[in-house]
Amino acid sequence: MAGYIVRRLIMALPVLVGVSLITFILLNVVPGDPVLEMMGKHVDPLTLEKVREQLGLNDPLYVQFGRFLFNALRGDLGKSFKTGQPVTQMIMDTFPTTVKLALSSAFVAIVLGITVGIISAVKQYSFFDHAAMITALAGISAPIFWVAVVAQLVFGLQLKWLPISGYSSPKHMILPAVVLGIRFAASIARYTRSAFLEVIRQDFIRTARAKGLAERAVIFGHALKNAMIPVVTIIGMQISGLLTGSLLTETIFAIPGLGRLSIWALSNRDFPLVQGIVLFTAVVFVIGNLIVDISYAFLDPRVRLQ
């Protein structure tokens, strides 16, 4: 298993370089001068040139990119053009908040999604099933920002149950976590339901019943683990959705996380910060997928024993 993990991480290296390269190219082709953005419009050309020289922006592009990669390998992502702070520092300051948001919404999504999915499958075509699946469809189709605004209006402004923005108490986390989690809950519920219905028709479920097992043991002992195999894949595929979702959610709820930082970095043309965040996010993504694949192997011996 350790060998597998190392192999996977090595295989991820080209991906990370590729992602960095694409970001680098995009940053250099979009219009807008980061130094102008940094210094203001009325700076004299000489100073401008000096700053450029200092930041290394006059070097050929491949030199700039090579330098970025070389430093990144040592854990140094450079300094923000706008604040002068080290990029790693800025990421580390905001990342825990995003992790909290992502994990709490993943928690909402997984617990809610799997529970609803199982009940729907076991009580197929019941009122609960129909209601849950219609709600899930609505949850998947509704854009996050719309759900967020509606939630702010209803639970924040009308009912006054929860704060609508900021990040000073756990209570602040509830609304964004639920808003972000709900659409993933919706798709997890739908996948769990169909995976369960598929599993429950299998011959080995009949065998389990023929053994004299109670229905509860059949469902949670024999069906659940099998049904989770496809669901884990779906959860894995949604990690990226969770990351982009946090971008929107953090902005709408004014949460000082990585998502909001990246939007700030982009709108200020803060090249090093954008580069750093993209690379860091890609690493998180790679690790997240690795965790999913490992849990997949944990669930399915056919994968584990290969």
Next chain:
Amino acid sequence: MGKRKLLEIKDLTVKFFTEDGTVNAVERVSFDIEKEETLGVVGESGCGKSVTALSVMRLLPSPPAKITSGKILFEGEDLLSKSEAEMRRIRGNLISMVFQEPMTSLNPVFTIGHQISEAIVLHQKLSKKEARERAIEMLRLVGIPNPEKRYWEYPHQLSGGMRQRVMIAMALSCSPKLLIADEPTTALDVTIQAQILDLIERLKEKVGMSVLMITHDLGVIAEMAKRVVVMYAGQVVEESPCEDIFENPLHPYTAGLLKSIPKLEGKKSRLHVIEGNVPNPLNFPSGCRFHPRCFEAKKICGEKMPSLVEVEGNRKVRCFMRGSFPEEVLAIERAGRN
């Protein structure tokens, strides 16, 4: 005599209520199994064998299945009036079942050892460790080499024949009184088939159980059973001692099945060897359900349903052309001929 009976199925009728209509899967089926007897049930695919077996286990999917009439007496008690909790104490414990599909009947994500132990822990109230020992003993008993190691393996690591042995080990782990073997060898190749049948035969003696051997292959019946029930289109059409049925089949359908047993050199040809198709259970033919395929059929066969009548003391047949039928039937037939 009555005391020797282990299982008595009386007038069992099972229907499936589907979108396309009502499937009359099993109609007024009756037969008994004595203690320590092997009863064969034979018939083409779709004639209601599995549905009958699953009715005994009370494992029919319902909906759409519904047992609309009949009794299933096990040691004199009607299984159909038992609660789900009572049935759970019977399943896997007093009555076990081995299925046709060894490749898919085991749960892929659990070790075979776990799956066998599960039933033992459940019914015998043994500790996990004792159950493991018993499971390993069962694996050895069904002829799985190196059982201590195999215990920890997953189904995908075993061949079809080995998996069927595991199913048998699981079914017999609590020493049931009745084993229902629903086409246990159909999915296996011929050499493995014989081994599995031998195994069931040997373990039957050892455990002292009765076996309900379901198959579409009269060859299997010849090897295993003393008595055989022939089913056609959801009904019993003949019941005879094994030696009689091979020498002198009563029902034309049985005779057809006999002719379809492959010769030693012949390639194995399975279903539909009797001309014509198995009738559609949504809409059975009127009269005798076999008459469209029967070359002995008379006019009456398409008009009236023959009943199952006793002949020669120990045999039963559902055919106007066999057995003793009432005078009025003869009269109708005579009138028809004129």
